Amino acid sequence: KSFVEVPPESHFPLENLPYGVFRLQSGSEARPAVAIGDHVLDLSIIASAGLFHGPILENSDCFNQPNLNKFLELGRPAWKEARATLQKLLSATEQTLRDNATLREKALVPMDKVQMLLPVSVGDYTDFFSSMHHAKNCGTIFRGPETAINPNWYHLPIAYHGRASSIVISGTNIIRPRGQGHPTGNSPPYFGPSRKLDFELEMAAVVGPGNELGKPVDVNEAADHIFGLVLMNDWSARDIQAWEYLPLGPFLGKNFGTTISPWIVTLDALEPFSCDAPKQNPPPLPYLAEKISKNYDICLEVLIKPAGQEDSHVVTRSNFNHLYWTINQQLAHHTINGCNLRPGDLFGTGTISGPEPESFGCLLELSWNGQKSLPLGGTTRKFLEDGDEVTFTGVCKGNGYNVGFGTCTGKILPSLS
Amino acid sequence: KSFVEVPPESHFPLENLPYGVFRLQSGSEARPAVAIGDHVLDLSIIASAGLFHGPILENSDCFNQPNLNKFLELGRPAWKEARATLQKLLSATEQTLRDNATLREKALVPMDKVQMLLPVSVGDYTDFFSSMHHAKNCGTIFRGPETAINPNWYHLPIAYHGRASSIVISGTNIIRPRGQGHPTGNSPPYFGPSRKLDFELEMAAVVGPGNELGKPVDVNEAADHIFGLVLMNDWSARDIQAWEYLPLGPFLGKNFGTTISPWIVTLDALEPFSCDAPKQNPPPLPYLAEKISKNYDICLEVLIKPAGQEDSHVVTRSNFNHLYWTINQQLAHHTINGCNLRPGDLFGTGTISGPEPESFGCLLELSWNGQKSLPLGGTTRKFLEDGDEVTFTGVCKGNGYNVGFGTCTGKILPSLS
Numbered sequence: 001k002s003f004v005e006v007p008p009e010s011h012f013p014l015e016n017l018p019y020g021v022f023r024l025q026s027g028s029e030a031r032p033a034v035a036i037g038d039h040v041l042d043l044s045i046i047a048s049a050g051l052f053h054g055p056i057l058e059n060s061d062c063f064n065q066p067n068l069n070k071f072l073e074l075g076r077p078a079w080k081e082a083r084a085t086l087q088k089l090l091s092a093t094e095q096t097l098r099d100n101a102t103l104r105e106k107a108l109v110p111m112d113k114v115q116m117l118l119p120v121s122v123g124d125y126t127d128f129f130s131s132m133h134h135a136k137n138c139g140t141i142f143r144g145p146e147t148a149i150n151p152n153w154y155h156l157p158i159a160y161h162g163r164a165s166s167i168v169i170s171g172t173n174i175i176r177p178r179g180q181g182h183p184t185g186n187s188p189p190y191f192g193p194s195r196k197l198d199f200e201l202e203m204a205a206v207v208g209p210g211n212e213l214g215k216p217v218d219v220n221e222a223a224d225h226i227f228g229l230v231l232m233n234d235w236s237a238r239d240i241q242a243w244e245y246l247p248l249g250p251f252l253g254k255n256f257g258t259t260i261s262p263w264i265v266t267l268d269a270l271e272p273f274s275c276d277a278p279k280q281n282p283p284p285l286p287y288l289a290e291k292i293s294k295n296y297d298i299c300l301e302v303l304i305k306p307a308g309q310e311d312s313h314v315v316t317r318s319n320f321n322h323l324y325w326t327i328n329q330q331l332a333h334h335t336i337n338g339c340n341l342r343p344g345d346l347f348g349t350g351t352i353s354g355p356e357p358e359s360f361g362c363l364l365e366l367s368w369n370g371q372k373s374l375p376l377g378g379t380t381r382k383f384l385e386d387g388d389e390v391t392f393t394g395v396c397k398g399n400g401y402n403v404g405f406g407t408c409t410g411k412i413l414p415s416l417s
Numbered sequence: 418k419s420f421v422e423v424p425p426e427s428h429f430p431l432e433n434l435p436y437g438v439f440r441l442q443s444g445s446e447a448r449p450a451v452a453i454g455d456h457v458l459d460l461s462i463i464a465s466a467g468l469f470h471g472p473i474l475e476n477s478d479c480f481n482q483p484n485l486n487k488f489l490e491l492g493r494p495a496w497k498e499a500r501a502t503l504q505k506l507l508s509a510t511e512q513t514l515r516d517n518a519t520l521r522e523k524a525l526v527p528m529d530k531v532q533m534l535l536p537v538s539v540g541d542y543t544d545f546f547s548s549m550h551h552a553k554n555c556g557t558i559f560r561g562p563e564t565a566i567n568p569n570w571y572h573l574p575i576a577y578h579g580r581a582s583s584i585v586i587s588g589t590n591i592i593r594p595r596g597q598g599h600p601t602g603n604s605p606p607y608f609g610p611s612r613k614l615d616f617e618l619e620m621a622a623v624v625g626p627g628n629e630l631g632k633p634v635d636v637n638e639a640a641d642h643i644f645g646l647v648l649m650n651d652w653s654a655r656d657i658q659a660w661e662y663l664p665l666g667p668f669l670g671k672n673f674g675t676t677i678s679p680w681i682v683t684l685d686a687l688e689p690f691s692c693d694a695p696k697q698n699p700p701p702l703p704y705l706a707e708k709i710s711k712n713y714d715i716c717l718e719v720l721i722k723p724a725g726q727e728d729s730h731v732v733t734r735s736n737f738n739h740l741y742w743t744i745n746q747q748l749a750h751h752t753i754n755g756c757n758l759r760p761g762d763l764f765g766t767g768t769i770s771g772p773e774p775e776s777f778g779c780l781l782e783l784s785w786n787g788q789k790s791l792p793l794g795g796t797t798r799k800f801l802e803d804g805d806e807v808t809f810t811g812v813c814k815g816n817g818y819n820v821g822f823g824t825c826t827g828k829i830l831p832s833l834s
């Protein structure tokens with residue numbers, strides 16, 4: 001389908017074309033790209049060559065930028081135009097790029113020659129809490145089964161503001177945070193490296209055009225404000241979080257690092273994998289009621305590679321479609337009070353847990369707060385240990401092809417002494 | 418002391434020289450300034466005229482910027498250099514600017530000819546909860562006197578992440594937010610304009626040089642990372658907040674708008690007004706223990722002007738020195754887990770309530786959650802009404818002069834229908 005070779009298991013066929021920002025390992029400026037097979041296509045080169053002919057992109061400098069924010073701000077018409085141009089340009093039957101060796105050499109760079117960077121400058125990062133299974137498990141662990149899920153959870157997509165400065169790109173090491181943790185009983189808090197370091201399997205929506213302060217976005221127009229999705233690991237220190245979170249929510253238990261995958265898969269590429277969102281009961285208030293409410297069928301996996309081992313081991317398998325609140329509902333809720341969004345803002349879904357124990361999205365749930373050990377390739381885990389490398393993958397299985405997210409990975413380094 | 422006239426009650430004598438960003442009302446680019454009396458001194462003009470002679474600022478373009486972030490990043494040595502240069506330049510005995518009519522006309526602009534803008538681009542905004550009186554009052558209102566203050570409060574400066582995008586400059590109107598509120602009892606949530614709109618009397622510290630992800634800042638070096646303070650109104654919708662905040666903290670009840678005052682008063686200007694911070698019991702953990710722990714004696718006032726009235730009425734008087742946790746402790750705590758700060762980040766202190774009912778910092782406390790009415794110039798208030806204009810002032814009283822913050826103001830507009 002493309003003249004660029006795409007291995008059969010690749011996450012990045014012509015049907016995907018996810019957006020990222022890269023730099024040559026030999027050193028160069030950051031610039032936007034799409035992934036195709038094992039290559040990145042440098043969009044600044046394509047733009048400079050005058051190959052974006054559409055009315056919106058022809059004279060835009062949105063691809064001569066160190067991040068995708070300007071392209072995202074242009075909105076869905078620009079995204080559609082770019083996708084059409086790039087799918088044509090990369091197709092096996094189109095000569096422009098295929099038969100121009102000089103241009104091809106400049107524009108198509110092997111992935112092993114590039115370093116991926118944060119694709120967007122994130123103004124604000126919000127983390128939701130939209131998997132019912134996760135909410136129920138956490139509530140059961142901390143408050144018992146009777147009051148596991150707070151009554152508000154069924155009426156609105158609960159969320160809190162996270163830290164934008166500590167969002168890092170896949171591959172960045174994570175230093176085990178230090179902080180105050182509360183031992184059981186009435187003893188004073190201890191201080192030291194977190195003893196309950198965890199991952200959270202999430203995805204994040206990347207905001208496109210924003211809205212003006214004071215002007216809510218209608219839930220049925222919310223999708224026009226969402227560019228695409230990435231994988232996200234919301235690293236969490238459960239002992240720090242448990243001690244600090246009353247009454248204002250998570251803070252240092254979360255803000256030491258949040259890892260995202262480098263490639264933003266667009267909603268257009270995900271469309272063939274859309275599916276019905278779960279039926280909501282009680283029915284949502286009118287401002288949250290969508291005419292068409294959909295999720296996406298995205299298979300998610302978490303693997304851990306302990307220090308010194310060769311192999312990674314799967315610790316959980318989940319799916320984006322386990323989310324109760326949709327990303328459109330999240331966006332409509334976020335703006336209903338007039339809060340303004342900006343291009344590049346990030347919405348974490350919250351930990352995506354499924355109903356079965358094998359599909360829980362974090363170690364807090366998988367080990368039931370350390371009450372049981374997880375087998376892990378000859379060893380075991382309750383929480384993360386120094387040297388553990390955690391990798392998320394996400395993929396939509398098409399008929400003979402994948403639309404995938406690549407990986408989101410990070411290794412735990414020991415605390416500073 | 419200065420050749421520029423400074424009225425006796427002015428907040429902006431030569432001893433202050435707070436930093437802000439302005440634009441001419443006739444239209445011009447945003448640029449940094451200091452306030453002196455009823456004028457702003459355009460620092461881009463001073464820099465272009467080659468009047469910053471010190472080693473750090475002589476060749477810097479930090480004042481040819483639309484915000485102060487670049488100047489803030491340079492750190493305390495640059496701030497000291499700028500202050501020395503500007504105090505000399507503006508003094509009554511210095512001819513350079515005083516006797517150069519052309520330069521003076523360009524550089525000194527009357528305040529009524531300028532529009533003040535946000536002084537910094539805020540990467541992340543954190544709101545603390547550091548007044549014990551406020552914590553106790555809120556806890557008593559929502560949970561009763563027995564468990565008013567959570568045990569963690571005495572061990573760490575509790576905080577949560579706020580919204581950076583909706584931080585606005587003094588004078589910006591605030592549209593009453595809509596959202597879900599929970600009526601008493603078991604009825605479903607209502608939806609509509611907030612019925613419990615409130616102000617929160619806060620100040621905010623503006624971060625200078627940041628720190629690298631993973632590298633905490635020592636509490637005894639924290640002051641070098643703080644440029645100065647502004648007044649801050651953390652507008653709050655109490656009914657929205659009460660319904661949404663479990664278990665992840667405030668979100669839409671807060672993020673519809675946060676107003677700051679335009680002039681950042683530097684810690685150098687505040688130094689003569691420093692005073693001992695309250696003794697902390699239990700003693701803080703070593704990472705929070707300062708060699709010298711200080712607060713500042715800043716008198717704070719909140720006034721409300723109801724729609725159609727001529728006059729504003731004082732509703733509370735408080736003082737920055739009521740804070741239990743110092744801004745240095747806040748900063749050390751914020752980074753102890755490795756969280757990275759960036760120049761321009763904002764730390765709200767939390768509502769600054771004093772011990773007496775006349776010094777409570779928000780209507781939630783002043784009206785005891787709507788249980789009593791506040792007299793207000795012939796009318797009364799439990800929460801804010803449409804058309805109310807809320808003004809904060811803050812001032813340090815020196816011997817024959819003030820070091821002040823000017824005002825932080827905002828008017829409530831009705832909800833969109």
Ligand SMILES: [Ca+2]
Pocket residue numbers: 127128200202234348350351
């Ligand atoms: Ca999370």
Ligand SMILES: [Ca+2]
Pocket residue numbers: 544545617619651765767768
């Ligand atoms: Ca507050």
Ligand SMILES: [Mg+2]
Pocket residue numbers: 162233234235236254255256257258259
């Ligand atoms: Mg995180």
Ligand SMILES: [Mg+2]
Pocket residue numbers: 579650651652653671672673674675676
């Ligand atoms: Mg606010």
Ligand code: NI
Pocket residue numbers: 456525526527
């Ligand atoms: Ni004048």
